[in-house]
Amino acid sequence: MNIINPATEEIIKEIEEDTQESLREKLDKLRWAQPSWNRLGLEKRITIIQRFEKLLEDDIERLAGTLTAEVGKPLQQARNEVKGARSRIQWLTDHAEEYLSDEIMTSSHGLTEKISYEPLGVVGNISAWNYPYLVGTNVFIPALLAGNAVLYKPSEYSTLTGQEIERLLIKAGVPADIFSIAIGAKSVGEWMLDLPLDGYFFTGSYKTGKYIYEKVASKMVPCQCELGGKDPLYVADDVVDIKAVAAGTADGAFYNNGQSCCSVERIYVHEKVYDSYLEEFVKEVKSYKMGAPTEAGVYIGPLTRKEQVDIIEEQVNEAIKYGATLHTGGKRVDGKGFYFEPTVLTEVTHEMGVMMDESFGPVIGIMKVKDDAEAIEKMADTEYGLTAAVYTKDESRAESILRKVNSGTGYWNCCDRVSAALPWSGRKHSGFGATLSHAGLRAFTKPKAFHLRS
Ligand code: NAD
Numbered sequence: 226m227n228i229i230n231p232a233t234e235e236i237i238k239e240i241e242e243d244t245q246e247s248l249r250e251k252l253d254k255l256r257w258a259q260p261s262w263n264r265l266g267l268e269k270r271i272t273i274i275q276r277f278e279k280l281l282e283d284d285i286e287r288l289a290g291t292l293t294a295e296v297g298k299p300l301q302q303a304r305n306e307v308k309g310a311r312s313r314i315q316w317l318t319d320h321a322e323e324y325l326s327d328e329i330m331t332s333s334h335g336l337t338e339k340i341s342y343e344p345l346g347v348v349g350n351i352s353a354w355n356y357p358y359l360v361g362t363n364v365f366i367p368a369l370l371a372g373n374a375v376l377y378k379p380s381e382y383s384t385l386t387g388q389e390i391e392r393l394l395i396k397a398g399v400p401a402d403i404f405s406i407a408i409g410a411k412s413v414g415e416w417m418l419d420l421p422l423d424g425y426f427f428t429g430s431y432k433t434g435k436y437i438y439e440k441v442a443s444k445m446v447p448c449q450c451e452l453g454g455k456d457p458l459y460v461a462d463d464v465v466d467i468k469a470v471a472a473g474t475a476d477g478a479f480y481n482n483g484q485s486c487c488s489v490e491r492i493y494v495h496e497k498v499y500d501s502y503l504e505e506f507v508k509e510v511k512s513y514k515m516g517a518p519t520e521a522g523v524y525i526g527p528l529t530r531k532e533q534v535d536i537i538e539e540q541v542n543e544a545i546k547y548g549a550t551l552h553t554g555g556k557r558v559d560g561k562g563f564y565f566e567p568t569v570l571t572e573v574t575h576e577m578g579v580m581m582d583e584s585f586g587p588v589i590g591i592m593k594v595k596d597d598a599e600a601i602e603k604m605a606d607t608e609y610g611l612t613a614a615v616y617t618k619d620e621s622r623a624e625s626i627l628r629k630v631n632s633g634t635g636y637w638n639c640c641d642r643v644s645a646a647l648p649w650s651g652r653k654h655s656g657f658g659a660t661l662s663h664a665g666l667r668a669f670t671k672p673k674a675f676h677l678r679s
Contacts, residue, residue, distance in 0.1 A: 226409060228385060231297035231527040232518055232562045240384060242409035245416050248376075251405040252420050255347045255374035258402035263344055263372035267325055270370055271318050277397035278314040281307055281358075284393065288358075291385050296354055297527040297563070298481055299518045310358035314366055316645035317666065321370045324666040337677040342670035344372035345447065346423030351414050351437065352387075353428045354380035354529055355484045355585075360428040360451070361390060363649065363660035365404065368426070368669040369394075374403045378417060380429075381410035382529050422446065424669065428486075430583075431609075431654045449658030449668060452651055453583040454611030455490045457604035458640055459626065460502055461597065461617035462495035470616050471505035477614070477640035478589040479513065479567055482528055486655075487612045487634070487641050491580055492591045493600045499593045503571065506591065507552045510567050515558075527563040528586055534563050537586040540579040541568055544590065549573045554587070575606055583609070597626055604630045610652030614640040633659075 228238045243251075262270070281288065289303035298306070329339045350364045357379055365375045379387025387406045394404050407413050414433075418425070418440045424447040427437050434450035441448050458477065464470050477489040494502050518526030528534055534557050541555055554568030565587055573580050573590035580590045594600045604613055604626075614636035615623040627635030633650040636642070643649055648659035659665050 226381060226384070228295055230294050231529050231531075234561050234563075237294055238385065240408060243407050243413050243416075245419075248407055248413070248416050248420065251376060251407070252347065252422070254402040255376060255405060258400055259344070259347055259372075259374040262369075262374060262400065262403045267321060267370070267372075270372065271321050273398040274314060274366060274370060275318050277394050277399070278311050278318070280393045280397055281311050281314075284389075288386070288389055291389055292357070292383070293518050293526075295385050296357075296383055296529045297518050298529075299523045299526050302481055303518075306356055306358050310362045313359065313362050313645040313661070316661075317362075317366050317370065320663070321367075321666060324663045325371055325670065335679045337675075337679070339675045339677065341673045341675060342371065342667055343673050344368075345669055345671060347374045347376060348424040348426060348669060349417050349420070349422040350375055350377045350426045351417060351429065352377065352379055352383075353486075354382035355481065355486070357383040357386045358390075359643070360486075361387075363451075363665065364426045364428070364669075365390075367660070367666045369399060369404065370666070371669045373423075373669050376405055376407055376417065376420075376422065378407040378409075378414055384408055424448070426660075426668075427451070431656075434656060447658075447668075449660075450651075450656035451486070451649070451658075451660065452611075452654060452656035453585070453609065454486055454488075454651065454655050455581065455583055455607045455609045456487055456612045456614070456632075456640075457491045457493065457607070457630070458489045458614040459594075459597075459600040459604060459616065460492065460494045460498060461600075461615065461619075461622065462497040463618050464498060464502075464616050465618060467498060467501045468505045471502055472509045474614075474616065474640060475506055475509040475589075479510065479525065479587055480641060482525055483587045483589075484529060484533075484585050485641055487643065488585070489589065489614065489640050490584055491603075492589060493594045493603050494591060495600070496593050496595055503552070503591060507569055510569055511553050513567055515564065515566070517562075525564075525567055525587060528565060529563070531563050533586055534565050537565050537568075537584060537588050540577070540582070540584055541570070541588055544570050544573055544577045544579045547574070547577060549577065549579075549590070575603070581607070597622070601626055601629050608654040611655035612636060612640070 554566035
């Protein structure tokens, strides 16, 4: 397998992919070692994972450099990602005892009832490339804390980062036979589905997630899917600082080149503030520096995957053909690297792919709406259900709107953010199950009910 730098199209490294046999061997070792990792106890596992978190800090420049080289995100955003993973790990290790220890529910008249959170066993984690540290951390950290062994398949676009993660986990003290990575692309993922794993935790596209869910259903083991989104954002007529709202919401749409599962993908603006919002928004987007991701100050680097450039181009061309207005951007950049200009479209409709299908790139459609009711109707018109955001000075207005949109997350005056303390979960085509929070810590366990009469 060739690892390509998306900024230069050069081959960074050639790596040998796993075979069906090597995967089977890895699983056998994981299966054999898992009970001893569980017996080690939660306290010791927490200490080891805390050591891993510290190693991320010590090695941040090297890790960020590797991430930028293989996925193309600007170096500062790569550093931010590693820092973000560290704070998630801190929350998870700080709360592991609270949520993974045995829980006494009732105790009276000689009868104690308690819940014990037992590990699933050996879990498979098939992962995405857009935030390998963050989406990986959401799964393999709580899985390891809970006493599981993990077969982790980084995306084929973030394999070197997967190898760094494995190296540092082992250096921190996770036994080599407790965390293994599966190297390769789709076929390696397919072989993981054939293995008798005790749980499947997937982060990626709706199409692959649906396929995996169907494929593993007959195994009768937990399967959790964190999938894509077409996340809407509404700017109401009472926002005060239009310039700040425009800048914040543009960042929500274009950070990481729009390649975030919770990127803002559609914007609806109340007609009273539409013109001023649009003017500030376009000004902000035009100010973004595009270029080599290693260059200081660059905010828009290349897209990670070549194919995504074609998808974005098709969405933009279709929108323009059917009457959209282009305010800035609109084209791929000639020369080496998978670059596409940050693009703002208005006069878009829900008949266009750009407003209905996940773009996962630097393009945004903005629509004018006459009131909250129209905004709610438009926001709810999607197959997805990951996040939704409302900007208004009125909290109750925001909450009332957000409750009417079927999404796993609601944002008031913020967007494109994830908190370790809150469940991260999708609805409809955005998936099911939760990572992070108490729910995410317990997602990798099976509860055992004890009825104990003395
Ligand atoms: P993808 O579905 O193409 O691939 C994800 C993983 O699945 C990769 O490791 C890939 O090798 C593997 N895979 C592909 N086909 C497979 C198959 N048939 N069987 C088994 N494994 C297979 O997704 P991607 O391009 O890596 O990630 C982008 C998508 O992920 C976007 O839709 C994004 O919104 C979503 N995402 C969601 C979240 C979330 O938390 N909800 C987070 C990050 C990314």
